Amino acid sequence: MTGMQAMDAMTQQTPTIQHHRAGTAEPAAGSAAARSAATRSAATGPADQVLLAVDRISLRFGGVNALTDVSFDIRRGEIRAIIGPNGAGKTSMLNCINGFYHPTDGTITFKGERRAHMRPYVAARGGIARTFQNVALFRGMTTLDNIMTGRALRMRCGLWRQLVRVGPALREEIEHRQVVEEIIDFLQIQHIRKVPVGRLPYGLQKRVELGRALAMEPDLLLLDEPMAGMNVEEKEDMCRFVVEANRHFRTTVALIEHDIGVVMDLSDRVVVLEYGRKIADGTPAEVKGDPAVIKAYLGVAH
Amino acid sequence: MLQDCRSFPAILLLNADRFAERPANRFKTRGIWHTWTWREVADEVRALAFGLRELGFRSGDRIAIVGRNRPRLYWAITAAQSLGGVAVPVYHDSVADEMAYVLGHAEVGFVMAEDQEQVDKILSLADRLPSLRHTLYDEPRGLRDYDHERLHHLDTVLTNGRAALERDPAGDGTWRAGIAAIRSEDLAVLLYTSGTTGRPKGVMLTYQNLISSAVNANRFDRLDETDEVVAYLPMAWIGDHIFSLAQSYCAGYCVCCPEAPDTIAQDRHEIAPTYFFAPPRIFEEMLTMMMVRIEDAMPIKRRMFHYFVAVARRCGAAADAGAAVPLTDRLLYGLGSILVYRPIKNRLGLSRIKVAYTAGEAIGPEMFGFFRSFGVNLKQLYGQTEACVYITMHPDDAVDVETVGIPAPGVDIRITEQGEIQFRSPGVFAGYYKEPERTDEIRTLDGWVKTGDAGYLDDRGHLRIIDRAKDVGRLTGGGLFAPKYIENKLKFFPEIKEAVAFGHDRDHGVAMINIDLAAVGNWAERNGVIYASYQELAAHPQVYDIVARHVAAVNRSLAADPRMAASQIRRFLILHKELDADDGELTRTQKVRRSFIAERYAPLVDALYTGPGVYEIATEVVFEDGRKGLVSGRVQVREAEIVAPPAGPASVARAA
Numbered sequence: 001m002t003g004m005q006a007m008d009a010m011t012q013q014t015p016t017i018q019h020h021r022a023g024t025a026e027p028a029a030g031s032a033a034a035r036s037a038a039t040r041s042a043a044t045g046p047a048d049q050v051l052l053a054v055d056r057i058s059l060r061f062g063g064v065n066a067l068t069d070v071s072f073d074i075r076r077g078e079i080r081a082i083i084g085p086n087g088a089g090k091t092s093m094l095n096c097i098n099g100f101y102h103p104t105d106g107t108i109t110f111k112g113e114r115r116a117h118m119r120p121y122v123a124a125r126g127g128i129a130r131t132f133q134n135v136a137l138f139r140g141m142t143t144l145d146n147i148m149t150g151r152a153l154r155m156r157c158g159l160w161r162q163l164v165r166v167g168p169a170l171r172e173e174i175e176h177r178q179v180v181e182e183i184i185d186f187l188q189i190q191h192i193r194k195v196p197v198g199r200l201p202y203g204l205q206k207r208v209e210l211g212r213a214l215a216m217e218p219d220l221l222l223l224d225e226p227m228a229g230m231n232v233e234e235k236e237d238m239c240r241f242v243v244e245a246n247r248h249f250r251t252t253v254a255l256i257e258h259d260i261g262v263v264m265d266l267s268d269r270v271v272v273l274e275y276g277r278k279i280a281d282g283t284p285a286e287v288k289g290d291p292a293v294i295k296a297y298l299g300v301a302h
Numbered sequence: 303m304l305q306d307c308r309s310f311p312a313i314l315l316l317n318a319d320r321f322a323e324r325p326a327n328r329f330k331t332r333g334i335w336h337t338w339t340w341r342e343v344a345d346e347v348r349a350l351a352f353g354l355r356e357l358g359f360r361s362g363d364r365i366a367i368v369g370r371n372r373p374r375l376y377w378a379i380t381a382a383q384s385l386g387g388v389a390v391p392v393y394h395d396s397v398a399d400e401m402a403y404v405l406g407h408a409e410v411g412f413v414m415a416e417d418q419e420q421v422d423k424i425l426s427l428a429d430r431l432p433s434l435r436h437t438l439y440d441e442p443r444g445l446r447d448y449d450h451e452r453l454h455h456l457d458t459v460l461t462n463g464r465a466a467l468e469r470d471p472a473g474d475g476t477w478r479a480g481i482a483a484i485r486s487e488d489l490a491v492l493l494y495t496s497g498t499t500g501r502p503k504g505v506m507l508t509y510q511n512l513i514s515s516a517v518n519a520n521r522f523d524r525l526d527e528t529d530e531v532v533a534y535l536p537m538a539w540i541g542d543h544i545f546s547l548a549q550s551y552c553a554g555y556c557v558c559c560p561e562a563p564d565t566i567a568q569d570r571h572e573i574a575p576t577y578f579f580a581p582p583r584i585f586e587e588m589l590t591m592m593m594v595r596i597e598d599a600m601p602i603k604r605r606m607f608h609y610f611v612a613v614a615r616r617c618g619a620a621a622d623a624g625a626a627v628p629l630t631d632r633l634l635y636g637l638g639s640i641l642v643y644r645p646i647k648n649r650l651g652l653s654r655i656k657v658a659y660t661a662g663e664a665i666g667p668e669m670f671g672f673f674r675s676f677g678v679n680l681k682q683l684y685g686q687t688e689a690c691v692y693i694t695m696h697p698d699d700a701v702d703v704e705t706v707g708i709p710a711p712g713v714d715i716r717i718t719e720q721g722e723i724q725f726r727s728p729g730v731f732a733g734y735y736k737e738p739e740r741t742d743e744i745r746t747l748d749g750w751v752k753t754g755d756a757g758y759l760d761d762r763g764h765l766r767i768i769d770r771a772k773d774v775g776r777l778t779g780g781g782l783f784a785p786k787y788i789e790n791k792l793k794f795f796p797e798i799k800e801a802v803a804f805g806h807d808r809d810h811g812v813a814m815i816n817i818d819l820a821a822v823g824n825w826a827e828r829n830g831v832i833y834a835s836y837q838e839l840a841a842h843p844q845v846y847d848i849v850a851r852h853v854a855a856v857n858r859s860l861a862a863d864p865r866m867a868a869s870q871i872r873r874f875l876i877l878h879k880e881l882d883a884d885d886g887e888l889t890r891t892q893k894v895r896r897s898f899i900a901e902r903y904a905p906l907v908d909a910l911y912t913g914p915g916v917y918e919i920a921t922e923v924v925f926e927d928g929r930k931g932l933v934s935g936r937v938q939v940r941e942a943e944i945v946a947p948p949a950g951p952a953s954v955a956r957a958a
Contacts, residue, residue, distance in 0.1 A: 177333075181332035181333045184332075184333070185331070188562065190333070190562045190564070190565050191564035191568070240444070244444065248446075
């Protein structure tokens, strides 16, 4: 039944687009995204190099099998989507990848290194950044400061030097500020640079969160429903940012998303989960036509 | 000497000499204000000119400027002019069809676009523009994978220009000789007027037009190289061209470009311009934002604010009446400056204002008085594209909100028997491009230009404007009906964003009203009124009550003037959607297109004359990408309170 609802939600997305007064940039945005998706695989060099491999992962909470025997890989430079009906284990999968959960069985290989028990901070240092399904920002801090925290792992000066804030500490801060300003410019959030994020609307908070993840200059960016709860205009903006981040910062992206239109437009390959099992894996077109996927979403055999 | 300069490129070279290290442009990027001196600007413009020439730009070529205010877009204008070209600034928010007409009509060979959004628009039109050869862009984001055969990043053009300059040591001399050969009667820019009706017209302005107007205006307000402005109004609008380019070049003052459209208020606060122009709309926004924030402030601050606003109003009123301000009020005003006026002016970016102008629409006397009482030298001017802006302006010592001031230096004014204002000046345009017959319609053989506005000169020689000459109508009872006059009175209330009044050839006046979502939304929040959409809020009975009170107030003020008493608003309604330029209801400069609205909402106009009640209406809306949809709703028509005129018959011969 949940599958039914998810599908309903998707089909309802499309007509709303017709009635939406799109922002001035938007007519082009969709086609730009499509265009880039087509050209991307050719553009990126070592595309077939596997960045992260998940091998026969299982995750159990007591008697609940959140994930069962799931294997897939993420190649360097691609946008990899993870989709599935509600409760399929998508977020659990991301949590395993960045070390928040420890899989009961199976291994995760990141940049050629096998990790059994990875801690989130180790993952972060290793170059994995993520955003959350429910925005997790420092609400009292400004946009600028929030994104600046994304640089924390790259700051080399110690507490005392930071406090005195002359010489190397100042130089370092200026360098980081420069990177952060590039991101602010990239995400077009100059007008909220000094606004505490708690006061921002949801769509902008999501954008700030993406900014913070990008500030880490990650090798792998995990996005948990980056477009959830957004209106069509915000979604189109977000799509543009994800595509651009992927191409210009050469960031590998793994994202969970419910909007099938977005997934088809953005991703190079899609893995489909249902009840903790992988039921399909391939290009958007392949996955779309897969009978198992149709069954999972519609709940009936065709 | 400035008098010897016949073109803007020539003035630029002069400024590179006389103001060498003074700032010419500032632009905020990555959170930092970057500054270019006049010498640097001259250098960039030269490199850009050489780059354009490498791409085949020749004398007589046209370059369209499509984008928001950025230094490099302004430089492109001068660079093109230095090669004998003509710049055609275009409204950056116009939809593809409008833009296609303008670019085609002006036969542009080059386009200088701001970013991907504009480049996409231009590329989508490429088939319809046979004359278009090359497109340049300033902001590279998203454009990396585009076909760059006829598309060029400005950085590349500048690099190529510098390389060309290096290869050819005599190049600089040739370039300067070319600039010296530009004649003052040559065409400098083609500005397309947005037009309340019909196709846009290309106004041809020569160097002589622009330079003489700019020099006169600089002298009138004593502007010099120490001044600073923020360029934020559309580059295609004559006002911006005069304030941010012509006057800046002639006086040598610095033009600052905001970081992004949403940061203008913050950027203005940081720059604190000394010379400032804004249509009444912007002052309204400032006031509304300030009032909203004051309502949310601590009680003590709120009380302090209201107290000192009253003090300022008292002092202002006394000063305007020519009476002496009592000592206590002077002391209070001094205290108010420290506690209220200065901090607020600082926040609004008005703390260094030498001269601020408003024009385009009538400004509310309350609002006008408010800013003046805070010590902002706010004045009105009256202008037109065809005049290079300046027709009349307030002198510093005779500011009066009811008038638009005295004729600007070098301008002659006459009022025809029909009451139409006509003017003659050195700024009078060279004609409409490729449309001599339309030029002849508005310019007489001896050089007088018909403004199409009705008005009169008062006994002090100040010009008063009533309405568009063609809009001034008659009620069937014979009374005068000046719709804009009434609409402006309605719009002075913060809750009313737009109003459209009808009454010509009818027996009484009626009005359609658009509420202001910011002001009414804030009221709703404070009063616990829940609403889901604009439409729902607009139809709320309490909102109707508020508007009914305002309409009644307007009727009272109309009744006080025997000429206008007959045109009181008998019935009104609140529209279910906001009037929008994309639907053709407003012009690009946000003026209402009354006849279009009358046609589009014909059932509602009929309803207004039928009687009170609830009516169904469905309206087609056009989205920004060109798709269409329907917005439907119920609209209520209400009776308004009418005031009996104090004395005398309703129909009095029209003024002056």
